Amino acid sequence: MTKTNIVVIGAGFAGVAATKKLSRHFRKDKDVTITLIDKHPYLTYMTELHEVAGGRVEPEAIQYDLQKLFARSKNVQLVTDKVVSLDKTKKVVTTTYKSFQYDYLVIGMGGEANDFGVQGVKEHGFTLWSMEDAIKMREHIIRCVERAAKEHVTPKRRALLTFTVCGAGFTGVELVGEIMDWIPVLAKQYNLDESEFSLYIVEAVPTILNMLDEKDAAKAEKFMTGRGIKVIKGNGIEEVKENSIRLVDGTVIPTYSLFWTAGVKANTESEVFGFKSARAGRLVVNEFMQVDGEENIYAIGDLAYYEEPDKENRPTPQIVQAAEQTGHTAAKNIIADVENSAKVAYKGKYDGFMVSIGSHYGVAFLMGKYHLSGFFAMLMKHLVNIKYFLEIFSLYYAIQYVFHEFFHIKDRRNIFRGHLSRYGNVLWALPLRLFYGGMWTIEGLKKIFGLWGAHSWIDGTHLAFPFPWLLEPTSAASGAAETVAAASGAATQTVAEVATSFGFNYSYGEQPMMVLDKMPDWFASIMQIMIPNVEVAHVMQTIMSFVELAIGLAIMAGFLTWIVNAVTVGLVTTFVLSGMFYWVNMWFIPAAIALMNGSGRAFGLDYYFIPWFQKTAGKWWYGTSKHIYGFGADKQER
Numbered sequence: 001m002t003k004t005n006i007v008v009i010g011a012g013f014a015g016v017a018a019t020k021k022l023s024r025h026f027r028k029d030k031d032v033t034i035t036l037i038d039k040h041p042y043l044t045y046m047t048e049l050h051e052v053a054g055g056r057v058e059p060e061a062i063q064y065d066l067q068k069l070f071a072r073s074k075n076v077q078l079v080t081d082k083v084v085s086l087d088k089t090k091k092v093v094t095t096t097y098k099s100f101q102y103d104y105l106v107i108g109m110g111g112e113a114n115d116f117g118v119q120g121v122k123e124h125g126f127t128l129w130s131m132e133d134a135i136k137m138r139e140h141i142i143r144c145v146e147r148a149a150k151e152h153v154t155p156k157r158r159a160l161l162t163f164t165v166c167g168a169g170f171t172g173v174e175l176v177g178e179i180m181d182w183i184p185v186l187a188k189q190y191n192l193d194e195s196e197f198s199l200y201i202v203e204a205v206p207t208i209l210n211m212l213d214e215k216d217a218a219k220a221e222k223f224m225t226g227r228g229i230k231v232i233k234g235n236g237i238e239e240v241k242e243n244s245i246r247l248v249d250g251t252v253i254p255t256y257s258l259f260w261t262a263g264v265k266a267n268t269e270s271e272v273f274g275f276k277s278a279r280a281g282r283l284v285v286n287e288f289m290q291v292d293g294e295e296n297i298y299a300i301g302d303l304a305y306y307e308e309p310d311k312e313n314r315p316t317p318q319i320v321q322a323a324e325q326t327g328h329t330a331a332k333n334i335i336a337d338v339e340n341s342a343k344v345a346y347k348g349k350y351d352g353f354m355v356s357i358g359s360h361y362g363v364a365f366l367m368g369k370y371h372l373s374g375f376f377a378m379l380m381k382h383l384v385n386i387k388y389f390l391e392i393f394s395l396y397y398a399i400q401y402v403f404h405e406f407f408h409i410k411d412r413r414n415i416f417r418g419h420l421s422r423y424g425n426v427l428w429a430l431p432l433r434l435f436y437g438g439m440w441t442i443e444g445l446k447k448i449f450g451l452w453g454a455h456s457w458i459d460g461t462h463l464a465f466p467f468p469w470l471l472e473p474t475s476a477a478s479g480a481a482e483t484v485a486a487a488s489g490a491a492t493q494t495v496a497e498v499a500t501s502f503g504f505n506y507s508y509g510e511q512p513m514m515v516l517d518k519m520p521d522w523f524a525s526i527m528q529i530m531i532p533n534v535e536v537a538h539v540m541q542t543i544m545s546f547v548e549l550a551i552g553l554a555i556m557a558g559f560l561t562w563i564v565n566a567v568t569v570g571l572v573t574t575f576v577l578s579g580m581f582y583w584v585n586m587w588f589i590p591a592a593i594a595l596m597n598g599s600g601r602a603f604g605l606d607y608y609f610i611p612w613f614q615k616t617a618g619k620w621w622y623g624t625s626k627h628i629y630g631f632g633a634d635k636q637e638r
């Protein structure tokens with residue numbers, strides 16, 4: 001088979017989706033190579049840019065290294081560079097530093113802010129369409145607050161503390177919500193009066209959040225106005241100055257901060273290709289995502305303009321769902337062309353729309369019929385984001401997302417209002433760790449050596465498991481059976497003399513109560529398979545004795561405390577289901593869960609081992625992350 005080169009330009013949602021699909025399909029075909037070119041060595045999670053701009057998370061929380069996304073995709077070459085030209089005749093893509101031959105080209109360079117030529121936006125406004133934009137906006141907000149804290153003139157101070165967002169679509173509403181959440185934090189940090197802050201959202205048309213159901217959009221507006229956000233509808237911005245904006249009706253709002261989210265157009269860098277374009281510069285494509293008039297060139301994501309027949313010929317929306325689906329469609333049709341099979345037409349399926357307004361509240365309209373708001377809408381948004389990482393086979397970033405959004409959060413800015421934040425001193429868990437580990441260590445020693453009046457579990461003479469099928473007498477051991485029966489009767493008499501008592505602590509003279517009097521039938525059937533006879537039971541007892549000793553020593557040493565304590569929870573659960581555990585000892589479980597908080601990092605081996613393991617395992621699995629991919633050090637400068 002002839003070597004096939006596929007070049008994908010743009011590592012956004014669409015480009016990553018197309019590259020992932022192509023890579024997985026051709027993973028066993030050494031004659032197909034895929035080159036992914038982007039100006040950055042990372043995927044920017046565009047739908048969360050407002051969290052960076054609004055000071056909720058750090059930039060690295062929404063930057064996902066392409067090396068980690070494609071480390072196991074051996075047929076994908078990553079290139080960090082800017083595309084400057086395209087030779088369709090020779091099928092060559094030229095970047096600033098190199099040229100790439102292609103058989104199939106996928107263009108997913110995305111979009112950028114569209115200011116519609118409004119006077120002053122370029123000079124004095126701030127857009128939100130890249131990581132650089134988000135950081136610039138964040139720094140500007142901080143500078144304005146810092147200046148306001150030193151400003152004696154009240155009107156100027158209020159203007160510095162007035163923030164205006166233009167555009168009440170998803171991006172604008174999410175941005176204004178983040179700033180709304182940030183204002184109390186900034187006011188406290190700079191000793192300012194929170195009442196001097198003002199927050200506007202301006203929309204030129206009479207409605208907001210037009211992709212949502214009217215009912216949900218109304219909820220969003222009610223929430224914003226209830227939180228002090230001034231919502232202006234049907235009155236666009238006519239001019240932007242350094243210290244004010246003027247609306248179409250002549251209203252002037254004194255402000256040093258105009259954040260423009262009112263429109264999207266195709267990335268202007270795509271103009272070098274010379275393809276036919278439609279509204280907002282988007283490239284015209286057919287139902288297969290092929291660029292108009294081209295057989296082997298595809299456009300996807302925000303860049304692609306395709307009027308969907310089953311949706312009243314409306315163009316594909318510039319949302320993540322459409323970006324991924326256009327990427328998948330292009331990939332499927334390249335695969336079909338390579339393998340001489342039938343192409344598939346694009347058919348957009350949009351499962352719903354969600355918008356967050358700050359870190360605590362959101363609205364969602366799902367599957368065309370389900371309305372969510374508040375906590376559950378926000379939870380659904382987080383679940384969808386996690387689902388995205390699982391769909392692109394990145395468990396690493398799914399976990400990182402959970403940490404950034406739930407555990408590594410400041411100022412209570414998440415749906416759990418900071419209750420899950422793990423910023424705490426694990427030193428206070430050290431006494432519990434030593435006590436709990438010591439308890440397991442003693443239990444292991446007792447079982448191994450028969451210390452402190454206990455029977456040894458490893459000498460082959462004592463059967464600890466009270467399972468009925470292990471205690472049935474046999475003809476060869478009738479004498480032993482009689483002895484057991486006599487002992488059992490004596491034990492029954494002793495127990496009868498002492499009242500069985502439920503309690504979470506042991507009091508002298510009480511007989512502790514078992515959690516379960518007997519095993520559930522379903523668990524007994526499992527145990528009978530795992531431990532069918534006395535010989536196996538003795539082997540399991542021996543193993544368990546040494547496991548308990550190892551658990552105790554590991555906990556005391558602070559080694560792999562998360563895993564080891566999780567194992568103890570499993571062991572205790574097994575003891576409970578086996579009818580071998582008392583209520584007074586149920587504290588074992590919450591104690592183990594408490595120690596799973598990273599307790600081994602305070603005077604424990606995990607302080608050294610976990611960072612070393614993360615670094616070593618990460619390098620082995622993902623390779624080495626770089627600031628530039630695809631070039632040697634000698635080629636980084638011309």
